[in-house]
Amino acid sequence: MxxxxxxxxxxxxxxxxxxxxxxxxxxxxxxxxxxxVELGARLAAAVGSVLRLRLTSGAQVHGELLDLGEDWLLVQLENARQAVIPLCAVAGVAGLPVRAASARTARRFALGYALRGLSRDRAAVALTDTSGQVLTGTIDVVGADSLDLAEHAIGDSRRPENLRGRQTVPFWAVVLVEAR
The missing domain is CATH 1.20.5 (Single alpha-helices involved in coiled-coils or other helix-helix interfaces)
Structure with missing residues (x-):
């Protein structure tokens, strides 16, 4: 041996x-x-990246992630428009990096605050809800958990003669708010 x-x-x-x-x-x-690692940290690492988002309405959007808050995303869509998307309306994301960002964090304000900016600017918007319906008009009031939309055609100004109605939409039903 x-x-x-x-x-x-x-x-x-x-x-x-x-x-x-x-x-x-x-x-x-x-x-x-x-x-x-939370989804928000991975999304923070993806700012500047092109993502494909599958929404709860069944729609898919494709665009560059510009910014994010504690419960919302700001995306530059392929049609050159920008859209605010509540994080709860995102059913899936393609294109996220594997790692999270430690240096960049989400903005501290919530969806309501971001929508108040659109309301303040009197911007015409196209709002898609969870059923896939698209409402167009101007956001008049943003409450704690809902918004009031004065409905009118995108090309029309928000004047009494142009209004078709008024909708109150709870935040949980908002899927996409596209500024026109």
Whole structure:
């Protein structure tokens, strides 16, 4: 019997076992670390990237992620328009980086605050709801959990003679608000 060969074989087996344990531990730590990463952090890492968003209405939008808040995204759509999308209306995202951003975080204001900016500017909008219906008009009032939309054609100004009606839309039903 050659003792050197036996000891070399035992040493190789021990080394292989240590490598397997180390690889298993690294994989376990990686899984635990990834389990703490929230979608918002991954979206923050994607600012400036082109994403494809599948919305709860069944529609898909494709565009560059420009900004995000605690519960909303701002996307530059392919048609060169910008849209605010509530995060709760996103059913899936294609194109996200695997890693999260630690340096950039979301803006601290919520969807209502972003919509108040559109209301203040009296911007004409096309609002898509969860049923897929598109309402056009001007956001008159933004409450704590809903908005009032004065309905009119996009090309018309918000004047009494141009109004077709008024809709109150709860935030949970808003899928996309496209500024026209």
């Amino acid at each position: 050659r003792w050197d060969q036996l000891f070399d074989d035992l040493e190789a087996q021990l080394g292989a076992e240590e490598r397997r344990e180390r690889d298993s531990e690294v994989a376990d730590r990686t899984r635990r670390e990834r389990a703490t």
